[in-house]
Amino acid sequence: MSLLKVTDLKVSYGGIEALKGISFEVPKGQIVTLIGANGAGKSTTLRAIMGLVPLKSGGITFDGREITSLDTSRVVAEGIVLVPEGRRVFPNLTVLENLRVGAYLRRDTEEIENSLRYVYERFPRLEERSWQMAGTLSGGEQQMLAVGRALMARPKLLMMDEPSLGLAPLVVRDIFGIIKRLLEEGMTILLIEQNANAALRAADYGYVMETGRITLEGTGEELLKNQRVRDAYLGQARKKR
Amino acid sequence: MNGFERLFPYLLAGVSVGGQYALIAIGYTMVYGILRLINFAHGDIFTVAGFFMVYMSATMPLVVSIPLTIILTVLLGFTVERVAYKPLREAPRMSIMISAIGVSYLLQNLMWYVTGGLAKQYPVLPWLSNSVTILSATTKIVTIVTPLLTVALVLLLLQLINHTKTGMAMRAVSRDFETAKLMGIKIDRVISISFIIGSFLAAAGSLLYFTNYPTVTPTVGAMPGLKAFVAAVFGGIGSIPGAVVGAFLIGISENLIKAFGYSTFSDAFTFALLIVILLVRPTGLFGEKTIDKV
Numbered sequence: 001m002s003l004l005k006v007t008d009l010k011v012s013y014g015g016i017e018a019l020k021g022i023s024f025e026v027p028k029g030q031i032v033t034l035i036g037a038n039g040a041g042k043s044t045t046l047r048a049i050m051g052l053v054p055l056k057s058g059g060i061t062f063d064g065r066e067i068t069s070l071d072t073s074r075v076v077a078e079g080i081v082l083v084p085e086g087r088r089v090f091p092n093l094t095v096l097e098n099l100r101v102g103a104y105l106r107r108d109t110e111e112i113e114n115s116l117r118y119v120y121e122r123f124p125r126l127e128e129r130s131w132q133m134a135g136t137l138s139g140g141e142q143q144m145l146a147v148g149r150a151l152m153a154r155p156k157l158l159m160m161d162e163p164s165l166g167l168a169p170l171v172v173r174d175i176f177g178i179i180k181r182l183l184e185e186g187m188t189i190l191l192i193e194q195n196a197n198a199a200l201r202a203a204d205y206g207y208v209m210e211t212g213r214i215t216l217e218g219t220g221e222e223l224l225k226n227q228r229v230r231d232a233y234l235g236q237a238r239k240k241r
Numbered sequence: 242m243n244g245f246e247r248l249f250p251y252l253l254a255g256v257s258v259g260g261q262y263a264l265i266a267i268g269y270t271m272v273y274g275i276l277r278l279i280n281f282a283h284g285d286i287f288t289v290a291g292f293f294m295v296y297m298s299a300t301m302p303l304v305v306s307i308p309l310t311i312i313l314t315v316l317l318g319f320t321v322e323r324v325a326y327k328p329l330r331e332a333p334r335m336s337i338m339i340s341a342i343g344v345s346y347l348l349q350n351l352m353w354y355v356t357g358g359l360a361k362q363y364p365v366l367p368w369l370s371n372s373v374t375i376l377s378a379t380t381k382i383v384t385i386v387t388p389l390l391t392v393a394l395v396l397l398l399l400q401l402i403n404h405t406k407t408g409m410a411m412r413a414v415s416r417d418f419e420t421a422k423l424m425g426i427k428i429d430r431v432i433s434i435s436f437i438i439g440s441f442l443a444a445a446g447s448l449l450y451f452t453n454y455p456t457v458t459p460t461v462g463a464m465p466g467l468k469a470f471v472a473a474v475f476g477g478i479g480s481i482p483g484a485v486v487g488a489f490l491i492g493i494s495e496n497l498i499k500a501f502g503y504s505t506f507s508d509a510f511t512f513a514l515l516i517v518i519l520l521v522r523p524t525g526l527f528g529e530k531t532i533d534k535v
Contacts (some may be wrong), residue, residue, distance in 0.1 A: 046318065050422075050423060052419060053422075071427075072422040072423065072425070073422070073425040073426065073427050074423035076423070076424070081422050081423070084419070084423060086418055086422040088417060088419075088423075089449060090412070090413050090416050090417060090420070091416065091423075092412055092414075092415075092416050093409065093412055093413060095410055097412075100406075100409065101409055101410070101413050101421075101424050101426075102424060104406070104424045104425045104426055105425035107426075149424075153424075153425070238245065
């Protein structure tokens with residue numbers, strides 16, 4: 001069953017069509033990835049789902065409910081959380097406050113404490129630094145915090161925009177380790193990556209985006225083997241000779 | 242009479258005026274912190290609060306007119322934001338600034354229209370207007386009450402901002418609108434709250450300020466408004482403790498200048514200070530290094 005279903009989504013920015021009608025699905029408990037070059041419309045897709053950019057047309061349903069053009073805070077309340085590109089932790093808030101602000105819409109005070117313990121268990125580094133201003137964390141720690149902050153909302157669907165961008169390879173491995181563990185716990189994930197190789201390896205299903213359209217789709221494995229994908233996104237064309 | 246005894250009344254007046262500036266300055270600095278907007282209408286809201294009091298107290302007892310003045314002022318600040326600033330959320334920053342200047346003129350002209358340009362008698366607030374003598378200085382009780390009330394309100398506000406969920410949301414919004422939205426925070430609500438708090442403090446400042454004067458005119462709020470703005474810049478615009486410290490420093494300096502017989506230059510001092518800050522340390526005493534959002 002699809003948790004998220006996007007149908008013929010169109011978005012225009014200042015006269016330019018950023019999304020020219022894309023459709024895709026994210027089944028429950030699975031990880032789906034959107035790959036593509038810069039400017040293909042991946043981020044715009046996530047922003048449109050979150051209600052951050054106005055839609056021209058198209059529909060979005062989540063968990064069987066229509067969420068097209070809902071307010072961002074309503075979308076979050078429905079259970080979709082986005083870990084934004086570039087982490088975007090609040091540098092002027094402590095680590096603990098960043099996590100608490102992630103649970104902003106929740107009213108179940110006791111359960112919030114449980115979530116906090118859950119996040120600290122997964123990211124012990126965050127607990128050690130809970131009183132530090134988030135701006136003083138390293139890039140990798142900030143990414144952990146951004147993920148932890150998202151988990152504090154107890155999302156049904158976690159969307160991640162380039163979580164490995166600008167991080168050291170070792171940290172990138174950590175991030176994908178976390179993604180794997182979240183999936184084992186039953187999370188549903190929609191992942192955007194420039195690091196197509198790692199993303200497709202992790203993904204159950206993938207979509208390739210080019211200039212506002214989905215041009216190819218398939219399981220992670222299929223896409224990894226696809227010659228067009230390999231040439232365009234996996235940087236293996238040069239190795240030919 | 243030794244030096245201290247001579248200076249003491251001026252110091253007292255300075256601290257009191259500083260408190261009034263502080264209450265106005267917080268409104269400037271909070272709105273700037275969140276919207277990166279200099280709310281030019283803020284000084285006029287302060288003046289309108291004076292007229293609210295004039296008209297309310299004419300027909301109602303003080304126990305009704307004082308809270309009503311505060312409520313109406315808060316409502317005015319809230320409405321100004323909703324009508325004149327909110328529709329421009331996505332517009333370039335210059336547009337909203339111009340809108341603020343427009344609101345400022347609108348309020349001023351409305352005041353001219355309603356009052357016919359005549360100075361209106363400000364009500365005498367019992368107790369606050371009574372005289373007291375402390376050490377060598379004879380002054381009104383309001384002079385003593387102002388700084389104390391200011392400090393109490395500021396502490397309360399800092400508590401709200403640093404230790405409540407709403408305060409956390411305000412700090413998050415002040416740094417990053419979009420990410421705050423992604424947390425489920427309703428930006429418009431947070432912005433409204435900052436205008437409500439700013440107007441509330443301006444109303445309190447207005448009550449304390451005008452009690453020192455017999456009358457209110459439509460332009461009388463311009464000077465304290467401007468000086469509060471300078472205080473906010475001096476302290477580092479966006480920083481609440483900065484605005485408060487800046488306001489007290491300006492209030493005290495002005496009065497000490499008067500004490501030494503240079504009354505003519507006390508206003509000039511404040512504005513010269515503004516120029517010097519902008520040249521030497523544009524981020525002010527406690528300002529953030531980066532003004533623009535990342």
